[in-house]
Amino acid sequence: MNFKNGKPVVRVSGLNQLIECPASRTIVAKLRTQDEDDSASWEGQYCHYQAACRFIDKQGAMAPEGGLLLPNIPADWKPESFAEWLIEFYHRAVAEETPGDWALSVEEEMIYEFPRFWLSGHVDVNAIAPDASALNFDDLKCVVNPVDEAPDNWQVLGYAVLFKVAYGDRLKRIRGRIIQPRIKEEEGKRVSGVVLDERGTWNDAGELVGAATINDIVAGLEAKINAALDNPMLLNDGPKQCRWCPADLQCPALREKRKFMKMILTKEALDAIEATPNDQLLAEWALGKKLLGSKLEKAWNLMKERLATVKEVTMPDGTKLMLTDWQGARELLEEHKPAVWEEICNQLDEARAYACLNLSIPTLERKFAEQLGLPIESKKGDCGKRQVEERFGAAMTRKAGKQLTIVL
Numbered sequence: 592m593n594f595k596n597g598k599p600v601v602r603v604s605g606l607n608q609l610i611e612c613p614a615s616r617t618i619v620a621k622l623r624t625q626d627e628d629d630s631a632s633w634e635g636q637y638c639h640y641q642a643a644c645r646f647i648d649k650q651g652a653m654a655p656e657g658g659l660l661l662p663n664i665p666a667d668w669k670p671e672s673f674a675e676w677l678i679e680f681y682h683r684a685v686a687e688e689t690p691g692d693w694a695l696s697v698e699e700e701m702i703y704e705f706p707r708f709w710l711s712g713h714v715d716v717n718a719i720a721p722d723a724s725a726l727n728f729d730d731l732k733c734v735v736n737p738v739d740e741a742p743d744n745w746q747v748l749g750y751a752v753l754f755k756v757a758y759g760d761r762l763k764r765i766r767g768r769i770i771q772p773r774i775k776e777e778e779g780k781r782v783s784g785v786v787l788d789e790r791g792t793w794n795d796a797g798e799l800v801g802a803a804t805i806n807d808i809v810a811g812l813e814a815k816i817n818a819a820l821d822n823p824m825l826l827n828d829g830p831k832q833c834r835w836c837p838a839d840l841q842c843p844a845l846r847e848k849r850k851f852m853k854m855i856l857t858k859e860a861l862d863a864i865e866a867t868p869n870d871q872l873l874a875e876w877a878l879g880k881k882l883l884g885s886k887l888e889k890a891w892n893l894m895k896e897r898l899a900t901v902k903e904v905t906m907p908d909g910t911k912l913m914l915t916d917w918q919g920a921r922e923l924l925e926e927h928k929p930a931v932w933e934e935i936c937n938q939l940d941e942a943r944a945y946a947c948l949n950l951s952i953p954t955l956e957r958k959f960a961e962q963l964g965l966p967i968e969s970k971k972g973d974c975g976k977r978q979v980e981e982r983f984g985a986a987m988t989r990k991a992g993k994q995l996t997i998v999l
Contacts, residue, residue: 592616595709600702601816603712603749610745611832613819618838635733636662637670639715642678642731643697646716650686652695659698672932673773673948680772680945681731684782685716688727693718701753705813708820712746712753725764726754732771735949736835740783741769742792742800745812751787752809764788765805768795773948781945840890895995910997917994921952927986934982938962952987955979 593600601609608615640662646652647659689695695718702711717728728750732738741747747767755762768784784795787808792801803811819825826844839845894912898904904912923931928950935947935955943958959982960967960975967975980987 592620595702598704598708599820600709600711603710603746603753606745606749606812606816607739608832608836609819610815611829612825612827612836613822614824614826615832615836615838615842617823618841619836631734633662633664633668634671634674636664638674638678638681638733639698639731641674642681643716645678645682646685646695646697649682650689650695652697652716655696655698655700672928673950676932676936676944677733677772677948680781681729681770684768684770685718685729689718690720693720693727701757703753703756705816707817710749710753710816712750714750714753717754719758723758723761725766726758726762727766727768728754729768729770732769733773734771735773735775737771737774737779738769739831740780741767741785742783742794744769744785745815747785748787748808748812751785751805752812755805755809762805772945776942776946840893891995895993898995899993913996913998914993915996917992919990919992921987921989923950923952923983923986924988927983931983931986938982952979955983 605616608619640659643652643654643659647654695716696714697716699714699717700711701714702709714728715731717726719726730747730750738744738746747769751765751767754765764786765788766784766786768782770782771779772781774781782795785800786793786795787803787805789804789806791799792803792808794800826842828842828844833839833842833845836842894904895914898912898914902913906912931950936944939947939958939962943962946958947954956967956975956979958975959965959978963973963975963978965974965978966972969977
């Protein structure tokens with residue numbers, strides 16, 4: 592954590608982790624490496640920069656003092672084929688909701704001093720009414736993993752707090768949104784919003800979802816941050832904060848949780864619960880899957896990487912883990928992705944095209960089947976699978992690889 596004039600600087604982007612599990616920040620800081628600028632980061636930098644340029648060029652948005660920072664990406668890197676579409680989705684979502692006489696700003700850096708800490712944040716885009724009584728802001732997420740929707744997202748509430756303390760009593764209404772074009776339809780909203788005013792908290796459907804006013808949110812967030820700073824060694828595991836935490840495999844709390852789940856999830860226990868259902872116990876186990884599922888998947892993948900070097904691992908009970916040859920799933924060849932994406936946009940309606948952003952072959956088959964009123968698979972007649980094969984078969988390959996095999 593950085594300090595300014597002897598006080599810690601709390602970044603709005605890290606609020607979810609800080610509030611839900613204060614000690615995770617300490618563990619993550621010790622694990623932090625120099626591989627920050629990976630392809631996902633480059634994609635995000637590129638899309639944010641291009642979108643900001645578009646707001647400046649088309650809406651006359653105000654750039655930050657000193658101008659936009661250029662993306663820190665390799666010269667030979669190229670964006671994914673869907674990047675332009677993602678930028679347009681974001682630009683349109685913001686432009687359509689911004690009144691013409693509101694002042695639009697992009698990439699604004701904000702910082703405010705509280706009694707015990709500084710709160711800082713980098714706001715993608717915001718627009719304020721001429722009398723500064725109302726303000727809208729939007730946060731673009733370029734990743735495929737969905738984040739908490741706006742009413743439950745501390746990052747969004749943190750930005751709202753920064754704007755409220757900056758404008759004071761003049762600002763009566765704040766609307767904040769998360770825009771995440773790449774998530775799957777079934778995983779959440781691509782655009783989710785929250786409105787804070789002097790009456791309470793409202794969702795983007797105009798429904799009252801909480802009694803907390805703007806001023807309540809300011810006081811509540813300050814109290815939450817103070818509590819986290821007072822308990823820097825508190826580990827608090829849970830599905831929300833553990834899902835994408837980079838310290839997961841080194842976390843003492845999760846190690847204990849894994850040991851406990853292994854101890855209680857015996858065959859005898861499962862047989863007993865099947866014979867005589869116990870809703871509370873089943874719920875505990877279901878939450879355990881939610882909490883540990885992605886972590887066990889990560890450990891599985893790390894084991895695969897390790898086996899590429901050590902070739903084989905033998906457990907005390909004789910169980911062996913090794914890599915064997917595997918014919919991978921179908922995927923599109925990189926050089927054909929732009930042409931495939933263009934064809935998708937030409938053949939599918941907008942909603943179905945958005946669902947295909949990740950260019951997954953099964954998703955393409957499903958969406959072409961929906962568009963054409965066909966079954967996904969059929970042994971005799973036309974189907975989504977056949978349509979995709981005919982259109983894009985020459986652009987597909989099966990990537991050979993290795994799979995982790997367990998020999999009992």
